[in-house]
Amino acid sequence: MIELQNVCKSFKDQRVLDGLSLNVPDGRITVLLGRSGSGKSVTLKHIIGLLRPDAGRVLVDGEDITALDGSALNRVRAKFGVLFQDGALFDSMNVFENIAFPLIEHAKLKKGELRARVEEALAAVSLSRVEEKMPAELSGGMRKRVGLARAIVLHPSIILYDEPTSGLDPLLTDNINHLIQETQRKFNLTNFIISHDVGAALRIADKIAVLYEGKILEEGPPGQIAASTNPFIRAFIEGRQGEYDVL
Ligand SMILES: Nc1ncnc2c1ncn2[C@@H]1O[C@H](COP(=O)(O)OP(=O)(O)O)[C@@H](O)[C@H]1O
Numbered sequence: 016m017i018e019l020q021n022v023c024k025s026f027k028d029q030r031v032l033d034g035l036s037l038n039v040p041d042g043r044i045t046v047l048l049g050r051s052g053s054g055k056s057v058t059l060k061h062i063i064g065l066l067r068p069d070a071g072r073v074l075v076d077g078e079d080i081t082a083l084d085g086s087a088l089n090r091v092r093a094k095f096g097v098l099f100q101d102g103a104l105f106d107s108m109n110v111f112e113n114i115a116f117p118l119i120e121h122a123k124l125k126k127g128e129l130r131a132r133v134e135e136a137l138a139a140v141s142l143s144r145v146e147e148k149m150p151a152e153l154s155g156g157m158r159k160r161v162g163l164a165r166a167i168v169l170h171p172s173i174i175l176y177d178e179p180t181s182g183l184d185p186l187l188t189d190n191i192n193h194l195i196q197e198t199q200r201k202f203n204l205t206n207f208i209i210s211h212d213v214g215a216a217l218r219i220a221d222k223i224a225v226l227y228e229g230k231i232l233e234e235g236p237p238g239q240i241a242a243s244t245n246p247f248i249r250a251f252i253e254g255r256q257g258e259y260d261v262l
């Protein structure tokens with residue numbers, strides 16, 4: 016389980032996280048909802064130790080990772096598969112090399128095993144015969160799938176998604192959301208998804224947490240969030256969050 020306890024983080028005089036506390040339960044899909052610039056990606060970077068909190072703790076399976084560095088942090092990071100916001104494929108590598116990259120970094124495998132693991136990851140995202148293609152030759156949806164294949168190739172117990180469907184059309188968005196649910200069921204993974212897509216969150220999450228002004232405003236099952244009486248959450252759900260930009 017991932018647990019953030021009272022995490023505070025400022026950049027210069029801008030306070031982004033202001034005592035954020037959140038539990039991400041095992042084997043479930045948790046969605047962190049928040050508008051653009053609210054600190055969602057900053058939160059994710061604390062979970063993998065790319066950023067350290069000014070105050071507070073980040074626990075992964077009971078271990079405080081804010082005190083770790085070097086090989087100890089790498090050991091914890093191996094539990095995570097991460098799908099970054101832009102897909103972040105290496106443009107100069109083909110699909111095979113992109114997906115094999117974490118395996119080459121973290122696991123010593125023979126050539127045949129490497130090929131088998133890459134094929135398994137591609138099959139899990141319903142892609143085949145694309146190993147030789149370069150990222151530039153793929154559609155946006157295919158790039159997301161390849162990014163997801165790379166995130167799962169090490170058989171992580173936790174997958175973190177940063178805006179997995181941003182920039183995709185509605186059909187592809189459904190497609191990727193479906194894939195996330197399928198992957199979750201198949202491998203019984205812990206999923207933490209960052210999103211500003213309320214509709215998708217309500218459909219796929221087991222738990223939703225709403226980030227607002229550096230804290231969790233409300234958390235609970237989708238039904239509870241959908242019925243929230245909090246004015247910001249109501250505005251967010253009803254697509255009127257723009258009203259809050261002027262406050
Ligand atoms: N490394 C950084 N240095 C300075 N400011 C940052 C850094 N990372 C994020 N921020 C700021 O923190 C705020 C939240 O960013 P972010 O977490 O990326 O938002 P989002 O919710 O859209 O993912 C933004 O105002 C952003 O400019």
Ligand SMILES: [Mg+2]
Nearest residue numbers: 055056100177
């Ligand atoms: Mg972001």
